[in-house]
Amino acid sequence: MMAPDVTLAIATTELSKRFGAVLAVDAVDLAVPTGARYGFLGPNGSGKTTTLRMLLGLVFASAGSIEVLGQPMPRQARSVLAQVGALVEGPAAYGHLCGRANLELMDAAGPGAPRRTRRARIDAALERVGLDAVGRRPVKAYSLGMRQRLGLAAALLRAPRLLILDEPTNGLDPQGIHEVRELLLELNYGGTTIFLSSHLLAEVEALCTTVGVVDRGRLVVQDELAALRRLTGNVVVGTPDAERALALLDGRLAHREADRIWVQADDPARLNAELVAAGVRVADLRAERRSLEDVVLAVTTHGSDRIAGGTRIAGGTR
Amino acid sequence: MILVELRKLIRRPRTWLTIGLLTALPTIVAIFLATTKVAPRPGEGPAFLSAVLANGALYPAAALGIVLPIFLPVAVAVIAGDSVAGEASVGTLRYLVCRPVGRTRLLVAKLVSIIVFVLLAVVVVAGVGYLVGTQLFGSGPLSSTSGTSLSTTQATLRTMLAVGYVGFSMLGVAAVAMFLSTVTDSALGAALGALALLVTSQVLVLLDAAASVRPYLPTRYWLAFVDLFRDPVLWRDVGRGFALQAVYVAVFLAAAWANFATKDVAS
Numbered sequence: 001m002m003a004p005d006v007t008l009a010i011a012t013t014e015l016s017k018r019f020g021a022v023l024a025v026d027a028v029d030l031a032v033p034t035g036a037r038y039g040f041l042g043p044n045g046s047g048k049t050t051t052l053r054m055l056l057g058l059v060f061a062s063a064g065s066i067e068v069l070g071q072p073m074p075r076q077a078r079s080v081l082a083q084v085g086a087l088v089e090g091p092a093a094y095g096h097l098c099g100r101a102n103l104e105l106m107d108a109a110g111p112g113a114p115r116r117t118r119r120a121r122i123d124a125a126l127e128r129v130g131l132d133a134v135g136r137r138p139v140k141a142y143s144l145g146m147r148q149r150l151g152l153a154a155a156l157l158r159a160p161r162l163l164i165l166d167e168p169t170n171g172l173d174p175q176g177i178h179e180v181r182e183l184l185l186e187l188n189y190g191g192t193t194i195f196l197s198s199h200l201l202a203e204v205e206a207l208c209t210t211v212g213v214v215d216r217g218r219l220v221v222q223d224e225l226a227a228l229r230r231l232t233g234n235v236v237v238g239t240p241d242a243e244r245a246l247a248l249l250d251g252r253l254a255h256r257e258a259d260r261i262w263v264q265a266d267d268p269a270r271l272n273a274e275l276v277a278a279g280v281r282v283a284d285l286r287a288e289r290r291s292l293e294d295v296v297l298a299v300t301t302h303g304s305d306r307i308a309g310g311t312r313i314a315g316g317t318r
Numbered sequence: 319m320i321l322v323e324l325r326k327l328i329r330r331p332r333t334w335l336t337i338g339l340l341t342a343l344p345t346i347v348a349i350f351l352a353t354t355k356v357a358p359r360p361g362e363g364p365a366f367l368s369a370v371l372a373n374g375a376l377y378p379a380a381a382l383g384i385v386l387p388i389f390l391p392v393a394v395a396v397i398a399g400d401s402v403a404g405e406a407s408v409g410t411l412r413y414l415v416c417r418p419v420g421r422t423r424l425l426v427a428k429l430v431s432i433i434v435f436v437l438l439a440v441v442v443v444a445g446v447g448y449l450v451g452t453q454l455f456g457s458g459p460l461s462s463t464s465g466t467s468l469s470t471t472q473a474t475l476r477t478m479l480a481v482g483y484v485g486f487s488m489l490g491v492a493a494v495a496m497f498l499s500t501v502t503d504s505a506l507g508a509a510l511g512a513l514a515l516l517v518t519s520q521v522l523v524l525l526d527a528a529a530s531v532r533p534y535l536p537t538r539y540w541l542a543f544v545d546l547f548r549d550p551v552l553w554r555d556v557g558r559g560f561a562l563q564a565v566y567v568a569v570f571l572a573a574a575w576a577n578f579a580t581k582d583v584a585s
Binding site: 053056058059077078081082084089090091092093094095097106108109110111 | 319325326409412413414416418420583
């Protein structure tokens, strides 16, 4: 768990939201360290977006408290949100206006956006997201990926201290996803804290330093990624001499798939030496780590979009 | 924020299309009148229409009378109904609120934008009415509906008062549509809700059995702008209409504010 002395960009205490009979968010204690890249994971309908909307003052909490950048929300929304860039549930823009006109209107609508620097800031943001050559065409003629880039540009316009992004790579092709990841890393190295929600485990695994997992409104895991991806205590060995290895390792074998065996062992080097000494040919050998997928599947249930009964289709934890 | 809303208003093709349509109707009526020379008999059809053949300078007032009962309130209901719900359905509402634009500030800016639209619409209708009227019917010495003659300054002044009164009369509808716009995420639903109230009101105004509620109906004093062309001006109904609209505006804006300021933006 997080050390208590780390300053937090986002801190919630017992944050809850009830919609009628449904408790969408249930006593969530988020702790997003300043400077972190925080991945907020969970199945569809688990309360990710509702939590995010509460952080941004869009939805009012039923109970609990929120601090963003050290100030209470939504009471200090005007000063807090001026320092936050957000992308919530997909980008949105006025379709009959061009991207630049949309950015101008949004920028002029709120505080913390000097008019003098507006043009330069818009130019810089459009260039950062790769839309600098888009010209005057109206947003309704944009592709999904272009809209997503425009939404990101709007979030970046005032050099925010904190970025709150909901599914930031939605609608982007692999090249676009890579560009956005590089952009977010660059911003993070420059000091911007990044809080992103996603259901793409690979995206979070590739980008984030800290992970929180929600399931049915509850925060079930919150830790640094490195700590979550701890060793499983197994070593995976690829060998053409699987039978001989099995005989040798009798009792320590965890699992076998054709010529790959999972062996309970603390020290891969010693296991390797043992196998080689016994004349077992080793093609490859590595200590097994828990993947983020294992972690998430272990603690979550189905998304709320799954209606049928029965068991999970995908394989569970090994 | 008010400036941003005004920029949105003027950059929106719909605004100009609506105003264009609003001016088209009295223009079409004028062309028919001018070519056939068949005027409605006095006391029938829209106000002033019987008199415009003789004097085109009355046509601005006649044009207001033509768009007032249906066309203008429909346009206002559509624009005001779209004000918040339209942003919600496009998704820009959530970005405005977390930009951050204070919710009260947002409502005020929307209201100002609607008022500007209404004023723009009635001024353009009256202005085009004047041009069309004087071109097609020629202008002569003006007389009031009471038969006395009016000087040009007086006539202009009264037309301007009529423009102001008709514009103000629309604010009740606007406030209702705006309130509904904060309740639903469907701009169409909000506009239809306001129109339902409007139609109900217009039916009840004509129903003698509903005489007890008549003075409180939002459309009751709309046509009182005609009284501005009497000599002397008959202020009673104009004053009442003004006060009634002010009450509708105050009540429904307060409701809109109370609802929107505490509402979860879930769109």
